[in-house]
Amino acid sequence: MHPFFKSFHYALKGIQHGFSAERNMKFHCIAALGVIFGGVLTGLSKLEWLTIIILIGGMIALELMNTAIERTVDLVTDDFHPLAKQAKDLASGAVLVFAICSAIIAMIIFIPKWL
Numbered sequence: 001m002h003p004f005f006k007s008f009h010y011a012l013k014g015i016q017h018g019f020s021a022e023r024n025m026k027f028h029c030i031a032a033l034g035v036i037f038g039g040v041l042t043g044l045s046k047l048e049w050l051t052i053i054i055l056i057g058g059m060i061a062l063e064l065m066n067t068a069i070e071r072t073v074d075l076v077t078d079d080f081h082p083l084a085k086q087a088k089d090l091a092s093g094a095v096l097v098f099a100i101c102s103a104i105i106a107m108i109i110f111i112p113k114w115l
């Protein structure tokens with residue numbers, strides 16, 4: 001297989017693993033489907049859909065990266081280590097920051113349309 005398609009195949013395997021192994025990923029997907037459904041019912045502009053796509057894609061990408069960091073930490077040590085804790089907590093902190101910003105942006109987009 002051409003190296004480009006090989007990398008693509010491994011990336012798809014990673015996404016597949018993230019979706020099947022991570023509980024939070026299932027939550028993000030359900031939330032994303034809810035936002036898309038709400039967007040279709042509410043009616044969004046092109047710019048608003050682009051924003052929603054960036055937020056959903058960014059959230060899933062960040063959750064995949066968080067999972068990669070968790071796996072790497074677990075590979076390095078089974079023992080309790082303050083740096084392992086920091087690495088995992090920093091990675092989940094990054095996900096939380098993006099999730100909060102996404103929720104605020106979604107409210108800014110949707111709430112005025114419902115009033």
Ligand SMILES: Nc1ncnc2c1ncn2[C@@H]1O[C@H](COP(=O)(O)OP(=O)(O)OP(=O)(O)O)[C@@H](O)[C@H]1O
Nearest residue numbers: 022024070077078079080081082084085088089092
């Ligand atoms: N090796 C370790 N040393 C110190 N603290 C750890 C270690 N592994 C995990 N922790 C702490 O325990 C918490 C939970 O770890 P865990 O590996 O279950 O990740 P999680 O955040 O629950 O991930 P998931 O998204 O899979 O639910 C981490 O956020 C971290 O604070």
